[in-house]
Amino acid sequence: MLAKKTVARPPAKQRTPAFRLPFTTVDVVIFTVLEEALCVLLVRRPNADSEPYPGKWALPGGFVNVDIDTTLETCAARKLAEKTGVASPYLEQLGSWGSVDRDPRGWSATHVYFALIPAKHIRITKGANATEVAWFDVNEVVEAADLAFDHSTILATAVDRLRSKVEYTSLPAFLIPEPFSLPQLQRVYEIVLGRSLDKSGFRTRMLTADFLEEDSYLEGLSNRPAMGYRLKDRSAPVVFPRTFGR
Amino acid sequence: MLAKKTVARPPAKQRTPAFRLPFTTVDVVIFTVLEEALCVLLVRRPNADSEPYPGKWALPGGFVNVDIDTTLETCAARKLAEKTGVASPYLEQLGSWGSVDRDPRGWSATHVYFALIPAKHIRITKGANATEVAWFDVNEVVEAADLAFDHSTILATAVDRLRSKVEYTSLPAFLIPEPFSLPQLQRVYEIVLGRSLDKSGFRTRMLTADFLEEDSYLEGLSNRPAMGYRLKDRSAPVVFPRTFGR
DNA sequence: CTTGTTAAATTGCACAGTACAACTAAAATT
DNA sequence: AATTTTAGTTGTACTGTGCAATTTAACAAG
Numbered sequence: 191m192l193a194k195k196t197v198a199r200p201p202a203k204q205r206t207p208a209f210r211l212p213f214t215t216v217d218v219v220i221f222t223v224l225e226e227a228l229c230v231l232l233v234r235r236p237n238a239d240s241e242p243y244p245g246k247w248a249l250p251g252g253f254v255n256v257d258i259d260t261t262l263e264t265c266a267a268r269k270l271a272e273k274t275g276v277a278s279p280y281l282e283q284l285g286s287w288g289s290v291d292r293d294p295r296g297w298s299a300t301h302v303y304f305a306l307i308p309a310k311h312i313r314i315t316k317g318a319n320a321t322e323v324a325w326f327d328v329n330e331v332v333e334a335a336d337l338a339f340d341h342s343t344i345l346a347t348a349v350d351r352l353r354s355k356v357e358y359t360s361l362p363a364f365l366i367p368e369p370f371s372l373p374q375l376q377r378v379y380e381i382v383l384g385r386s387l388d389k390s391g392f393r394t395r396m397l398t399a400d401f402l403e404e405d406s407y408l409e410g411l412s413n414r415p416a417m418g419y420r421l422k423d424r425s426a427p428v429v430f431p432r433t434f435g436r
Numbered sequence: 437m438l439a440k441k442t443v444a445r446p447p448a449k450q451r452t453p454a455f456r457l458p459f460t461t462v463d464v465v466i467f468t469v470l471e472e473a474l475c476v477l478l479v480r481r482p483n484a485d486s487e488p489y490p491g492k493w494a495l496p497g498g499f500v501n502v503d504i505d506t507t508l509e510t511c512a513a514r515k516l517a518e519k520t521g522v523a524s525p526y527l528e529q530l531g532s533w534g535s536v537d538r539d540p541r542g543w544s545a546t547h548v549y550f551a552l553i554p555a556k557h558i559r560i561t562k563g564a565n566a567t568e569v570a571w572f573d574v575n576e577v578v579e580a581a582d583l584a585f586d587h588s589t590i591l592a593t594a595v596d597r598l599r600s601k602v603e604y605t606s607l608p609a610f611l612i613p614e615p616f617s618l619p620q621l622q623r624v625y626e627i628v629l630g631r632s633l634d635k636s637g638f639r640t641r642m643l644t645a646d647f648l649e650e651d652s653y654l655e656g657l658s659n660r661p662a663m664g665y666r667l668k669d670r671s672a673p674v675v676f677p678r679t680f681g682r
Numbered sequence: 683c684t685t686g687t688t689a690a691a692t693t694g695c696a697c698a699g700t701a702c703a704a705c706t707a708a709a710a711t712t
Numbered sequence: 713a714a715t716t717t718t719a720g721t722t723g724t725a726c727t728g729t730g731c732a733a734t735t736t737a738a739c740a741a742g
Contacts, residue, residue: 210502211457214534214545254534256456256543262534286532286547288460288500288508297502299460301532301545373719391700393720398699413717414708432678432728435700619690637729639691644728660690660737681698681729 212288213298216265217251217341219284219348220274222309223365227327228382229309230345231273234322235338242294243338247331249345250323251300266303273323280306280364280427284348292340300339304348306364356382357433360401364427369405369418372396379434387434401428458534459544462511463497463587465530465594466520468555469611473573474628475555476591477519480568481584488540489584493577495591496569497546512549519569526552526610526673530594538586546585550594552610602628603679606647610673615651615664618642625680633680647674 220231232247250273259265263281271277281303288299328349335342355361362378363370376392396402405418466477478493496519505511509527517523527549534545574595581588601607608624609616622638642648651664 209499212460212500212502214458214460253455254458254543254545256458256536260536262532262545283531285529286508288547290502290506297500299500299508299545299547301534371719388701389719390702390721394699409709412719413710414719416719432699435727617690634730635690636692636731640728655738658690659688659739662690678699678728 210297213293213296214254215251215298215300216254216262216269217249217300217302217344218266218270219249219302219304219345220270220279220307221304221328221348221352221365222307222312222325223378223381224309224325226377226381228329228349229325230328230331232324232326232331232337233273246336246338247326248338249302249341251302262301263303266301266305270303270305274307274312276305276307276312278424280361280424284344284351287340287344300344302344302348304352306361308365308367310367353383355427358430360396360399360421360428360430363401363421364424368420369408371408371416371418373412373416375419383434385436391435395430399428399430456543459539459542460500461497461544461546462500462508462515463495463546463548463590464512464516464519465495465548465550465591466516466525466553467550467574467594467598467611468553468571469624469627470555470571472623472627474575474595475571476574476577476594478570478572478577478583479519492582492584493572494584495548495587497548508547509549512547512551516549516551520553522551522553524670526607526670530590530597533586533590546590548590548594550598552607554611554613556613599629601673604676606642606645606667606674606676609647609667610670614666615654617654617662617664619658619662621665629680631682637681641676645674645676 222229222231231250233250235241235243235246235248237244250269252269254262254265259268263283267281270279270281282305284302284304286299286301288297290297292298292300328345331337332342332346332349335346337345352361356379362382363375365378365382366374372393373389375396376387376389379392380386401422402419403422405420407415408418409415468475468477477496479496481487481489481492481494483490496515498515500508500511505514509529513527516525516527528551530548530550532545532547534543536543538544538546574591577583578588578592578595581592583591598607602625608628609621611624611628612620618639619635621642622633622635625638626632647668648665649668651666653661654664655661
């Protein structure tokens with residue numbers, strides 16, 4: 191089947207295989223922190239009766255386009271940029287979901303990524319196709335569990351993964367614009383985790399992990415000015431040797 | 437495109453879509469500990485010139501069969517059972533790899549799982565199709581980096597993920613047959629991590645985590661008999677509050 | 683039966699990172 | 713000038729680990 195013996199460049203044209211293929215999609219769970227809440231970006235499904243889940247909210251995503259997408263990750267980055275305009279977010283693969291019945295149109299498998307972006311960097315593009323796009327409080331969306339397809343399950347998994355990694359990594363630093371103060375960063379940790387943390391221990395952990403560099407003082411946004419910080423390396427989070435207590 | 441408006445059961449037949457679809461495959465990284473080494477199961481690619489990478493070693497896996505596979509995970513479990521006869525291993529999703537050029541036959545995406553199984557439970561089935569199947573020392577295979585497709589990359593990622601999770605979970609307990617002694621379990625940790633651990637700290641960590649239950653004493657396999665243990669819950673590993681030191 | 687060897691399991695102590703709580707410091711508000 | 717608010721520090725206790733020495737239970741040799 192499908193003769194091709196060299197291990198070189200892919201063929202410009204792909205022969206139709208002898209067996210049926212699942213659909214391949216990519217979805218992106220885009221998180222940010224907005225008004226003291228962890229938020230996720232959702233898009234409304236078109237209202238046409240020919241589409242599955244018309245009018246329902248869903249994670250942004252869609253079919254892989256074999257003509258323009260070269261990898262799954264660039265496909266995810268493309269879909270993210272289309273909705274938010276953000277070019278280089280923190281982007282990590284979450285996993286994949288595939289089954290015969292997750293899409294009424296037939297066997298489908300989706301590759302899911304999750305992205306962390308600072309709220310200030312976003313311009314929500316109610317694009318040419320007039321698709322509705324909006325931010326939602328994560329807790330409420332997970333509670334309602336009313337998204338299209340299996341997206342409620344996927345979102346719940348993404349939130350679990352985010353929360354567990356926040357226990358021992360610097361991931362929340364990707365959720366706020368730079369420069370930020372340590373109290374601001376701590377607030378983001380607390381919003382994501384849903385519990386308060388000790389100030390003193392938080393500071394020593396962040397500073398000894400040596401992933402922040404001092405910027406200028408941040409004045410005016412609270413009573414006393416706070417030291418502003420930036421990430422030394424925006425490409426990956428730092429891993430701490432322990433989790434937070436309690 | 438693809439008219440279907442109800443959100444009910446999938447159609448028995450899937451219409452051919454208007455656009456080309458990537459291939460969808462599932463691969464499984466199967467780990468065990470054999471003769472004091474972390475090993476991975478590989479299969480040899482058929483020698484037919486019509487197949488990609490003929491004669492090369494590869495991870496077990498293959499196309500999703502939309503007629504018999506209902507989910508990606510059951511597909512992975514099926515492929516694992518076919519090669520090893522193991523019915524209920526520890527099975528976790530590793531991630532997915534997809535691009536236009538990872539398979540010479542065209543755009544393809546693979547969903548990768550990794551499994552941990554105790555060596556004693558295995559009967560390698562050199563099955564009806566006479567496929568060659570064998571265990572290889574992980575360090576040597578990663579070093580050689582000579583697997584078919586992008587499987588060397590995938591294996592390296594699986595080993596990284598396993599090592600990092602072993603630092604703070606009870607995963608190695610899934611790599612040895614029950615009952616096992618604490619020194620045996622510690623040996624597995626050391627084999628996977630590639631460094632020695634402190635005996636005293638190891639014992640207190642394992643016992644306070646409360647995921648083991650005592651079995652009968654294991655006699656004869658060393659000078660002094662050791663307490664034998666079993667897992668209280670084989671469905672998921674325990675997460676420790678810290679990583680190992682050094 | 684005694685002695686030496688090996689590996690299992692325990693003990694004691696120092697150390698690191700955190701939890702908890704009280705305190706000082708700098709700016710805004712009154 | 714006094715009060716409030718938030719940033720940041722200090723000190724003490726506790727927990728889990730790292731390290732090293734010790735005890736315990738079997739086996740083997742003389």
